[in-house]
Amino acid sequence: MDAGRFRLGNPYVALAGAGGSILGFLQLWLDHPDLVDESSADELAEQLLRMYGMSLEEAHAIAHRPLPDGA
Structure with missing residues (x-):
């Protein structure tokens, strides 16, 4: 939120x-x-990010990133 x-x-x-x-x-x-x-699950994450006010483009980019190793 601060950012x-x-x-x-x-x-x-x-x-x-x-x-x-x-x-x-x-x-x-x-x-x-x-x-x-x-x-x-990626689609749900994207929708939640958008619900919190993130732009469509940024939410899509973040939600569809590969998970880090070990996740």
Whole structure:
């Protein structure tokens, strides 16, 4: 937030939104695994970054980066 990448009001509400999104994603994966593929987690990460105020381009670039070794 200090760097200006995120624009949030109440950080607790933002945390609840992220947590709910992740729980919903996991429920979708358990109930309908055919609707979730390898790129789905990246898509969720991108949408969460955008929800916090990051631009479409920056959120896409960050969410689709390869994970570091050992992750």
